[in-house]
Amino acid sequence: MVSLKFVFCFLLVTSCTYATIVSHDGRAITIDGHRRVLLSGSIHYPRSTPEMWPDLIKKGKEGGLDAIETYVFWNAHEPTRRQYDFSGNLDLIRFLKSIQDEGMYGVLRIGPYVCAEWNYGGFPVWLHNMPEIEFRTSNTAFMNEMQNFTTMIVDMVKKEKLFASQGGPIILAQIENEYGNVIASYGAAGKAYIQWCANMAQSLDVGVPWIMCQQDDAPQPMLNTCNGWYCDNFEPNNPNTPKMWTENWTGWYKNWGGKNPHRTTEDVAFAVARFFQRGGTFQNYYMYHGGTNFDRTSGGPYITTSYDYDAPLDEYGNLNQPKYGHLKQLHDVLHSMEKILTHGNISTVDFGNQVTATVYKTEDGSSCFIGNVNETSDATINFQGTSYDVPAWSVSIIPDCKTETYNTAKINAQTSVMVKKPNEAENEPSTLKWSWRPENIDNVLLKGKGESTVSQLFDQKVVSNDESDYLWYMTRVNLKEQDPVWGKNMTLRINSTAHVLHAFVNGQHIGNYRVENGKFHYVFEQDAKFNLGANVITLLSITVGLPNYGPFFENVPAGITGPVFIIGRNGDETVVKDLSSHKWSYKTGLSGFENQLFSSESPSTWSGESVPFNRTMTWYKTTFKAPLGNEPVVVDLLGLGKGTAWINGNNIGRYWPAFLAGTDGCSAGCDYRGAYFAEKCQTQCGEPTQRWYHVPRSFLNSEGDNTLVLFEEIGGNPSLVNFQTIRVGSVCANVYEKNVLELSCNGKPISAIKFASFGNPGGNCGSFEIGTCEASNNAAAILTKECVGKEKCYVDVSEDKFGAPDCGGAAKRLAVEAMC
DSSP states (O other): OOOHHHHHHHHHOSOOOOOOOEEEOSSOEEETTEEEOEEEEEEOGGGSOTTTHHHHHHHHHHTTOSEEEEEOOHHHHOSBTTBOOOOGGGOHHHHHHHHHHTTOEEEEEEESOOOTTBGGGGOOHHHHTSTTOOTTSSOHHHHHHHHHHHHHHHHHHHHTTOBGGGTSSEEEEEESOSGGGTGGGGHHHHHHHHHHHHHHHHHTOOSSOEEEETOTTOOTTOEEEEEESOOTTOOOSSTTSOOEEEEEESSOOOBTTOOEEOOOHHHHHHHHHHHHHTTOOEEEEEEEEOOBOOTTOBOBTTBOSBOOTTOSBOTTSOBOTTHHHHHHHHHHHHHHTHHHHHHOEEEEEEEETTEEEEEEEETTEEEEEEEEOOSSOOEEEEETTEEEEEOTTEEEEETTSSSOOEETTOOOSOEEEEEEEEOTTSOTTTTOOOEEEEOOOHHHHHSOOOSEEESSOOOHHHHHTTSOSEEEEEEEEEEOTTSTTOSSEEEEEEEEOOSEEEEEETTEEEEEEEOOTTOOSEEEEEEOOOOSEEEEEEEEEEOSSOBOSSTTGGGOOOSOOSOEEEEEEETTEEEEEEOTTSOEEEEESOHHHHTTTTSTTOOOOOBOSSOOSSOSSEEEEEEEEOOSSSSOEEEEOTTOOSEEEEETTEEEEEEOTTSBOOSSSOOSOOOOOSOOOTTSSEEOTTSBSOOEEEEOGGGSOSSSEEEEEEEESSOOOGGGOEEEEEEEEEEEEEEETTSEEEEEBTTBOOOEEEEEEEESOBSOTTSOBOOSOBOSSOHHHHHHHHHTTOSEEEEEOSHHHHOOOOOTTOOOEEEEEEEO
């Protein structure tokens, strides 16, 4: 039979690409007439670099993914109205073509609201400052701007023929994002808006289905999908919509002052297997690679520069093992069952105590799952004549309904222990020679000189358009001796929503404040020395990412919203002088940013003499040699306070190692059993929220010098700064019998076997110990022969290989620790 696609292409004579027909029914997404089990992973192009994209996407494919999903970031692409940027790591088309080059599908989540812990949820702040605008509701001004941007993105993608209907990789597109979580706050206007979104998207004629996540009332033909840690209970709103999961949260994000969150490998796998057990056919990991919030892109407020997310690929692009490997094995099993899962009749057997078996049956065969949702009790189940041991909070997958090939709680993938190595190109930090210069703030501190003056306190977004984290508020006050507020005991009281606040009176720093525990509305009051006559009050408001989630989040205030008072106390009498309606002068940003002191081309003069430490508002600069090799690079900023760092003019993000996490709520281990929540498994209590900062290799000159520039805001010591590389230091595995041990040192040779035992070994990676039963053959000697000197090795875990230990019928395992 001749392919109709071939005939169509031949008749055109000219070169062409084959259109892919993407449709759906109530069971699955259908591609060219075939129902598919689809596994996808989120990789956000601005959170890495173009040089990293091919490797990240390739690792996704090798990890068993079919598709890569990404948001589109409106504020990054349209920072100023009708002025667009698709350069560098914002090159959306290049990213989509990288997906295509790897032979994968794409899921394009245009939004254009993205949430994503991204600054302002992806909305440009100029949008907020348009007259009579309201976000995400039936508002003409907003809808016009949203339609303009969405149409522009669709037209760009169509021009490059990147939708599947044109022969490209994109099989799904998304409009809006998690609106169902907030729609109740918008009333009838919200319902009208979501209908408008559906109509607008459909009118763009992309030739692939549109999805709306977390939107139970998604209008047809939109496909409503689920986001969350678990989506097995989700049911679509239409019998013709397949069960789809657009965000399986593989971990969680981190806030400044917060601990490091982790989600166990077992629990992520459990959630995925449970979803497919209960009829799911499309699942996406959010995130598969989290990456880095370069520059000022992090939202929150207070989202860290690292967006690692405990994803299967870590911030730097390394395999996060065992999560990556354990999920890869799950993907392979699910793909092997694709036809049965998408066509089979479904039946369920309830064994009680929260244990169920699900059977998918076709004329050609059957596939089975046994799920144990009990949080504490393991189960031994006799099913169709065979006994299965199913640990608590796990799913066993039995592709032929006879032999278990995968259990979510039984990890056979290796664990990689990552280590940091000093920069071998030079002896840091002693070789780093620092120069410095002060930030010029005399004009604002002593003269109160700004760019505009208004008799009102304004929200920072209104004045700065979010062009900078920094906004100066300045006013002048004349005090006379007979003024009722005048006295010996005077304070300045500020009602503030600044994320960080610095207050000055007559050029003297009287104090500062940083928000903690999410309390972004506060009163700051400090003693101040005022003069008779003229006084200058200068307040520096600093934002650390704008809100990105919630109803009406665009209106959450930031800055010195007031009121501001001078308080005089004379004995029992308190006098208040309100300065809120005084003439306030405003200045956006800092002079060092305006003069681009961070640029390698900056002609500014720096001093190498008497470099001061622990000095506020100070710029530091040094040069360094790029670390040897091709391993990921990080810079250690321990000892610094808060500020921004640049490598060769590239902004690697905000730093704040002085902000320590709380001391409570961490544990050495984590029980995977039971529902996950963000505070369940935390580490790094009492440590800097973020000490290490990613330096992409593409930011570095491999030959010659590189420049590091720091703007230190609150005072710190740069003398400890050093660059290191990240690599696999050792690998461990704890593999059940009848599986294959796979060890890999990520391109480096395995140098030694530190521990090996086949039987029932105890302990964990780094502290394995021989159990009560052990095979007679020398496991360490066998693995030394099979693995040492190789970058990868594969070994069958069997009694034939290692001998037959007498473990009394218990499951036998091979525990290994190898050095790289």
